[in-house]
Amino acid sequence: MPDRLVSHGQLVTRRRLLWRGAATSSPGVLWLLVFLAIPCLLLLALAFASRGSYGQIIWSPTWRNFRKLAGYGVFGWSADYLWILARTVWLALLTTILCILLAYPIAFFVARRSPRWRNFWLVLLMIPFCTNLVIRTYGWQLVFSILSPNLYPGAIAVIIGMVSSNLSFAVLPLYTSVERIDWSIVDAAEDLYASRWSVFRHGILPQTRPGLVVAVIVTFIPALGTFVVPDLLGGSKTMLIGNLIQQQFGASRDFPFGAALSFTLMLATLIALGIYQRRAGEAGLV
């Protein structure tokens, strides 16, 4: 019987093993199919449906939602939605850049502690990350009301809130990279009178690039989809795609347009993820 094999100390056939594996994993797989994969596909289909006058869904394929997103409405063309998209990408980029600028020195700081203290600092970074975002954001409302009421609500408040909510995401992957740095390369660069920037550019950056890429992606993706922070800290001028999506599924009851917006957001996420997939393996973080 060529089909027989020894797996984990038992003599079985491949077929029987697969049956058993399927039986073990099927409840979880089925659950993920029904409540994850199919809903995502439905959302995709819904993006090409349209809203009836009572909020019902009309399932005939149309580009209407995407035309609306591009600004073509009943009252002619307006750039409102495109502005929201542009603002979302811009704020997400800015948040990511600020987070990385802060995260690099923090990662170095933590990596240079003794193992005991390293854990202490990591926990300190983890705690806010695990605390509910609504609480942290309304905490910012309080801080701004006390320290500088003129900043809130506004774009600066939103940016500070977003940096604060994503900072831990950026530090943790960078830290895992920084911890593994071969310092002899950095020392060699310093011995050869490299400037601080050159040391970073040629000695540190190449070694930490995998962690950096992961940090950028895991900061950028949640920043793109954020909804709580601009809702609580911003005004109508800081509306982002997350708020717009929430509006469609909430007050406006325009599910198809909401789906089209989600689809657009998903597309942006997938592009970011494409880069992640290629780099994360190198970082050993998958």
Add this chain to the structure above:
Amino acid sequence: MTRNRRLAATTTATGMALLYLPLLAVVVLSLNQSRLGLHWGGFTLNWYARAWKNPAVLHALTNTLLLAAASTAAATVLGTALAIGIARYPWPRWTQATFSLLVHLPVVTPDIIFAAALLVVFRLLREMTGLFNLGMGTMIIAHVTFQIAFVALVVRARLATIEPEIEEAARDLYATNSDVLRKILLPLLAPGIVAGALLAFTLSLDDFVISFFTSGPESATLPIYIFSSLKRGLSPEIHAVSTVIFLVTAILAVAMQLLSRSD
């Protein structure tokens, strides 16, 4: 080098301020006597007592804990089985890749997309079957869905550290399949399963967006209650409730760290 160290230290201080300033504000104001305004009016625990007697807060608290406990229990079982079913059997590469994609999907999708997708499915299922009215049931389903993935990832990582020789030894000693599972695999996996469950529980407490989309009028959790209270105006009771949630998550985070260190 000292300049670099100073830069690292000051940035860390800035980062910590960014992370903890809002939490500090909530904690301090929860202990503040004055009801209106943000000036310090003396120390009190009164708001905690009042929050504890507020039926809306208690209802939201019950919902939060019920949701977290029920979804974590279901997700831990499903996620662990999923991880074992994927990793311990000779699946072809493409099946492994599909599993991997499915499990990573909730980890990397912005939660608002995920929330929207679930809302759509619940609506369609409701139109077809008359069931799936938004409420605790739909929230539990939604939470289980993203928790399964995280539990499966944590358990799978632990599974990779268990060498097949241990199972082989057990089988040499005539252990049956269920013996191997109950007496070998599950005890060895236990730290991973507990860590996965803790993570799932924390994620459930941490979630707002998905709960917000899939909740019904009767199933507000504490974050939803806080969010809607904010729209009506702040009250020190909210500070007290938030402080308690913050402390509970802090304890959970420390517990998770201790568990992962003991590995």
